[in-house]
Amino acid sequence: MFKEQPNTVSSNIPKTKSYVLQPTSSDIVSEPEAIPFTNVMERGVKPIPLVTATAAAGFGSGDFSITKEDVKEYYVIPKFRFSHVDFMIEVSGLSMYPQFNSGDVVACTILHDRKFLQWNKCHVIATREQGILVKRLMPSEQDGCLTAVSNNKDYPPFDIPMDEITGIALVIGAVSLE
Numbered sequence: 001m002f003k004e005q006p007n008t009v010s011s012n013i014p015k016t017k018s019y020v021l022q023p024t025s026s027d028i029v030s031e032p033e034a035i036p037f038t039n040v041m042e043r044g045v046k047p048i049p050l051v052t053a054t055a056a057a058g059f060g061s062g063d064f065s066i067t068k069e070d071v072k073e074y075y076v077i078p079k080f081r082f083s084h085v086d087f088m089i090e091v092s093g094l095s096m097y098p099q100f101n102s103g104d105v106v107a108c109t110i111l112h113d114r115k116f117l118q119w120n121k122c123h124v125i126a127t128r129e130q131g132i133l134v135k136r137l138m139p140s141e142q143d144g145c146l147t148a149v150s151n152n153k154d155y156p157p158f159d160i161p162m163d164e165i166t167g168i169a170l171v172i173g174a175v176s177l178e
Helices: 037-042
Strands: 002-005 018-021 048-051 071-075 087-090 105-111 122-127 131-139 145-149 158-161 165-175
Touching (some): 105 122
Parallel strands (some): 048 087
Antiparallel strands (some): 087 105, 122 131, 131 145
C-alpha cells in the first residue's frame, strides 16, 4: 500500500507527489521458531548423537552400541534427515585442512562391508594403534592395506594394514564454523 507524503521542495518548483511503500502485516515474514526437542521426538525425527572418540573407536565391532555416557550431545540437522547417519564426531588436527578444521563435526555412516568403500572419499577409520583417523581412502600398492591420504599436503599418504582397522565409516557431511 502506498501512503502519500507531502512534498518538502520549495514553493517555486511545481509540486509533485512522492510515495513511500508501507509494509502490511501480510508482507512481514515471521522468523521460524525453534522446535523443542520433545516435539522433534514426537515428529519421528531421529536425533544424531555426537560421540566421543572413545565411543567411535568401537564402531567396527559387531555389537557396537552408543551408550548415554558416550554421547556429548544430540543434534537434529535437517540436511541429514534423509541420509543414514549413525553418529557424528569432532575432527582433531589439521591433516584434512582446508576441507575440515580442528573442531569441525563430521556425520558418519558405518560401513559394515569393505566392498562399499568409496575411493578418494573421506572416511573415519578406527584403528588399533592410531585411534580415530579422518582420511581419504585409496587402494594401496601393498597387499592387505589401504592408503590413507590427507587433504593437507604437509601430511604424506601412508598405508594402513587391514588387520589394524577395527571400523570404517563414510563421512557424508560436516558442520563447520569459520
